[in-house]
Amino acid sequence: MTHAPRPLAVWTDFGGVLTPPVDVTFREFSTRANVPLHALKEAMRLVGEAHGTDSMGVLDTPMLDEESWSREVEAALAGTFGVDADLSRFGERWFAGRPANADWKARLEGFRAAGAFIGLLSNLPPSWERHRRFMIDDSHFDDIVCSYAVGCRKPEPEIFRIAAARAGRAPHECVLVDDVEKNVVGAAAAGWHAVLFHDAAQAAGQVAALLESAAPVPARSA
Template sequence: MTAARATADIVVWSDFGGVLTSPLDEALDRVLTAADLPADAFREAVRRVADDLAPGTGCTGDLEALERGRISQAEWGRRVTAALAPRIPRIDLTRFGDHWYDGRLIDTRLLAHLRTVERPGVRIGLLTNSVLEWEPHRQALLHAAAPHLYPGLFDTVIASHVCGLSKPDPRIYAHAEATAGVRPDRCVLIDDVPANCAAALARGWHTIVHTCTDTTIAALDGWLRCR
């Protein structure tokens, strides 16, 4: 990549879960229903596991150790199951990703729109907090949604479990910039988590807090028209 291209290009970075898929709250509700667990009890168990892992992993967020590849899904599931005692979940939490992705749908309209805005000078990237064991599910969803484009849907993919960083850590945005070869002001992030957008904004990125497909498409098109 030449320096001229790195200066000129714009990268539209999209999150995956909750942006290109159905909302995360819906997925969590399905998991909790299948597990027969109250939301508060599950969240408290996950928080306790995160607190226990923090001294050894340096990760403080609820899912950071899992998303940064510091612990396997199987070990995380065993710890959460133990933290839930005396409650016993009706599903195997060591295979959490199977349940997390069950019934998930791709927002094919937003995905297709991202492909239409890609052109010389505008690239599409994926910037996602992800888990190694969940990758087959993500790949299957994308392949089913756009088999004619898969696997070249994104010019650049930044996945937390690969780089060992996760949103909203500022270092993952710096890593994305360096990988794509663009300045912060040439990046726009579409994300459903306001804290992730706030961290990107602090680095000089442009951001779109995703709430629904229509508003995200309108915001993206408006931003690109001004570039």
């Protein structure tokens, strides 16, 4: 019986990895919306807390649609900070002028051309799918697992189980590339490899090393 290496399944995050850093987008959005950055983040946190989750968990599982969530964040801004804000069309304005990370996209294409499974694993609100597809369409991935579609989110163990099964891989044959530390920790706890994304060159180097060191598995006998 011969042995052949099987490349890891590389699952990439979307926001903050295939897009510019989230903190950059927050600053730009708060300026355009004329809302102090600290107030916007705190209002979002308060709305998440009221629903028993974090700032974005309300949207990306989803518990509320985007319009209802925006109204609640506006109310939190007014009630806590006295800020009268218009957050309508939040997703459209959040993604306005936001480019894809062309460098990371090219690195993923290189890994895929070399035989690796490439998946998208994202905590994403349903109303943001069209913006995501405009930036990087489905053809770049072998599979896509988004929180709103599966009813769970990173760093919950279940979403990693689902993604590994969809890739046809064991947990130790999967790697997550994500810019959020708690998601990386969650992936590692689920038995995955995990890379905390800082920039495309750093992440690609770590992924390449993992792909090169992936343990071979028995090939089927003829």
